[in-house]
Amino acid sequence: MGFLGKNYGSGVTAIIMFLMVNSANSIGANWGTQATHPLPPSTVVKLLRDNGIDKVKLFDADARVLNALSGSGIQVMVGIPNDMLATLANSVDAAERWVDRNVSAHISSNSVDIRYVAVGNEPFLSTYNGTFLSTTFPSLQNIQAALIKAGLGNRIKVTIPLNADVYQSSSSQPSTGDFRPDIHDLMVQIISFLSLNGAPFTVNIYPFISLYNDPNFPVDYAFFDGSSSPINDNGRTYTNVFDANYDTLFWALQKNGYGNISIIVGEIGWPTDGDRNANIGYAQRFNQGFMSHLNRGTPMRPGPVDAYLFSLIDEDAKSVQPGNFERHWGIFNYDGTPKYNLSLGSNRGGLVRASNVHYLPRRWCIMSPSASLQDPQVAPSVSYACDRADCTSLGYGTSCGNLDAQGNISYAFNSYYQTNNQLESACRFPNLSVVTTSDPSVGTCRFNIMIQSANQGDGGILLEPIGLLMQMVVSLLTLL
Numbered sequence: 318m319g320f321l322g323k324n325y326g327s328g329v330t331a332i333i334m335f336l337m338v339n340s341a342n343s344i345g346a347n348w349g350t351q352a353t354h355p356l357p358p359s360t361v362v363k364l365l366r367d368n369g370i371d372k373v374k375l376f377d378a379d380a381r382v383l384n385a386l387s388g389s390g391i392q393v394m395v396g397i398p399n400d401m402l403a404t405l406a407n408s409v410d411a412a413e414r415w416v417d418r419n420v421s422a423h424i425s426s427n428s429v430d431i432r433y434v435a436v437g438n439e440p441f442l443s444t445y446n447g448t449f450l451s452t453t454f455p456s457l458q459n460i461q462a463a464l465i466k467a468g469l470g471n472r473i474k475v476t477i478p479l480n481a482d483v484y485q486s487s488s489s490q491p492s493t494g495d496f497r498p499d500i501h502d503l504m505v506q507i508i509s510f511l512s513l514n515g516a517p518f519t520v521n522i523y524p525f526i527s528l529y530n531d532p533n534f535p536v537d538y539a540f541f542d543g544s545s546s547p548i549n550d551n552g553r554t555y556t557n558v559f560d561a562n563y564d565t566l567f568w569a570l571q572k573n574g575y576g577n578i579s580i581i582v583g584e585i586g587w588p589t590d591g592d593r594n595a596n597i598g599y600a601q602r603f604n605q606g607f608m609s610h611l612n613r614g615t616p617m618r619p620g621p622v623d624a625y626l627f628s629l630i631d632e633d634a635k636s637v638q639p640g641n642f643e644r645h646w647g648i649f650n651y652d653g654t655p656k657y658n659l660s661l662g663s664n665r666g667g668l669v670r671a672s673n674v675h676y677l678p679r680r681w682c683i684m685s686p687s688a689s690l691q692d693p694q695v696a697p698s699v700s701y702a703c704d705r706a707d708c709t710s711l712g713y714g715t716s717c718g719n720l721d722a723q724g725n726i727s728y729a730f731n732s733y734y735q736t737n738n739q740l741e742s743a744c745r746f747p748n749l750s751v752v753t754t755s756d757p758s759v760g761t762c763r764f765n766i767m768i769q770s771a772n773q774g775d776g777g778i779l780l781e782p783i784g785l786l787m788q789m790v791v792s793l794l795t796l797l
């Protein structure tokens with residue numbers, strides 16, 4: 318999969334020069350890989366380049382992904398997952414090994430342009446109950462020391478992508494912002510360390526979540542095209558929650574003596590499905606609005622914002638614990654087709670789709686016309702399928718929210734069938750299902766055909782064919 322970078326040779330210089338001229342406009346993207354059928358890394362790298370995305374943020378340091386980025390001219394933030402923090406906090410050796418294997422190796426032999434190491438991912442999120450409070454800062458220190466030891470201290474900066482819930486304000490005015498009291502001192506220690514090492518503060522800001530959590534949140538304040546009730550903060554006017562949130566961070570930093578530290582917006586975006594506020598229209602309005610806003614900055618930090626869209630491509634294997642929208646953040650669908658028209662720069666048109674994507678045959682698994690809705694096997698079959706595939710496009714206000722009962726059942730069956738690579742045995746819900754060659758999609762509701770995947774065949778999350786009937790028996794037994 319590393320062949321791609323090697324062939325680009327002559328184009329790289331031209332692209333780098335182009336990016337330097339346009340640096341004020343450039344946007345990054347988050348590339349997550351929690352999908353049952355991820356696109357091949359070389360396809361994703363071409364997708365990034367075709368769309369002029371010149372920096373990418375990863376959640377780990379997968380060698381296949383980094384190999385594909387080799388020689389691409391794309392700047393990279395590699396990530397350390399939270400579950401590695403305990404090890405890295407307690408062992409300088411482990412941190413040095415991590416840097417050797419996952420940073421140094423790719424820079425020297427592979428010419429991957431790594432710029433940042435993200436230590437943990439939102440480790441202080443309130444819902445983690447403090448699990449990573451004692452290991453995050455020591456990990457940051459150990460990784461920083463390892464980078465210096467590897468001679469990379471000037472070239473690569475450490476950071477910790479934090480959720481915006483690490484700070485708060487006592488009113489809607491950003492100037493009242495400060496860090497959360499339970500982690501205030503820890504935050505100041507971390508920021509002092511980042512500042513000393515010339516490293517940035519990274520924050521993830523989610524106006525969608527404001528709307529999701531609070532039905533009374535003023536909808537237009539989530540977007541960038543003006544607000545009927547702007548916030549006045551000592552003469553500074555806020556017409557959107559992004560600016561207000563970012564400047565709340567600015568004030569928290571300023572109050573604690575670090576008003577000058579550089580800020581990266583590690584994640585920003587809007588999902589397109591899985592909730593009544595998650596749709597194509599809102600996502601396009603938000604992301605295009607953010608692109609227009611990118612060079613303007615906020616009242617307290619005017620000028621270009623350094624930001625990474627969340628996210629590049631939908632991930633159908635992400636946990637839905639945050640909500641059903643969690644699998645639908647991509648500006649691209651699972652197969653690398655654009656979801657909507659989005660211009661990522663002043664001299665660019667809409668998004669360019671991924672090339673050379675290989676689909677499975679045009680076949681779908683649906684509820685058999687002769688099956689009865691009253692069949693007692695229906696409920697356990699649907700929940701079996703939805704537990705193991707993806708039914709997050711069903712439900713109130715979603716893209717498939719208007720299906721009738723038969724449509725719902727078909728959707729669930731098809732999702733399971735496609736997730737399992739259209740295996741014959743994955744469309745054998747007892748007396749209930751049948752394979753069809755006519756597309757059951759209706760209106761906004763797409764019955765997808767899965768793509769052939771790099772992961773196909775290596776087991777992982779996919780079920781063995783024989784498993785279906787056996788496990789259904791088990792599900793039935795547990796229901797009784």
Ligand SMILES: *[C@@H]1O[C@H](CO)[C@@H](O)[C@H](O)[C@H]1NC(C)=O
Binds near residue numbers: 377380396411415
């Ligand atoms: C390098 O990163 C990968 C992927 O994140 C991880 O699985 C592996 O343990 C890391 N290597 C070391 C030596 O820590």
Ligand SMILES: *[C@@H]1O[C@H](CO)[C@@H](O)[C@H](O)[C@H]1NC(C)=O
Binds near residue numbers: 444445
């Ligand atoms: C955090 O605590 C809550 C309430 O005690 C619990 O329900 C939840 O499972 C905990 N979460 C984690 C990640 O430990």
Ligand SMILES: *[C@@H]1O[C@H](CO)[C@@H](O)[C@H](O)[C@H]1NC(C)=O
Binds near residue numbers: 577
């Ligand atoms: C903040 O940055 C500005 C511009 O780079 C510089 O002039 C100023 O001295 C800095 N202030 C502090 C407190 O570092």
Ligand SMILES: *[C@@H]1O[C@H](CO)[C@@H](O)[C@H](O)[C@H]1NC(C)=O
Binds near residue numbers: 658659660665667
């Ligand atoms: C998509 O956006 C581009 C750039 O803004 C514009 O030129 C084009 O007409 C748009 N296409 C559609 C179908 O709206």
Ligand SMILES: *[C@@H]1O[C@H](CO)[C@@H](O)[C@H](O)[C@H]1NC(C)=O
Binds near residue numbers: 712713721725
């Ligand atoms: C279809 O499924 C959704 C989500 O499970 C449910 O909310 C809806 O009521 C179902 N519709 C019918 C007609 O059964």
Ligand SMILES: *[C@@H]1O[C@H](CO)[C@@H](O)[C@H](O)[C@H]1NC(C)=O
Binds near residue numbers: 748
């Ligand atoms: C399928 O239907 C046939 C005839 O209606 C019935 O005899 C059989 O038991 C059913 N099979 C299952 C697995 O429900």
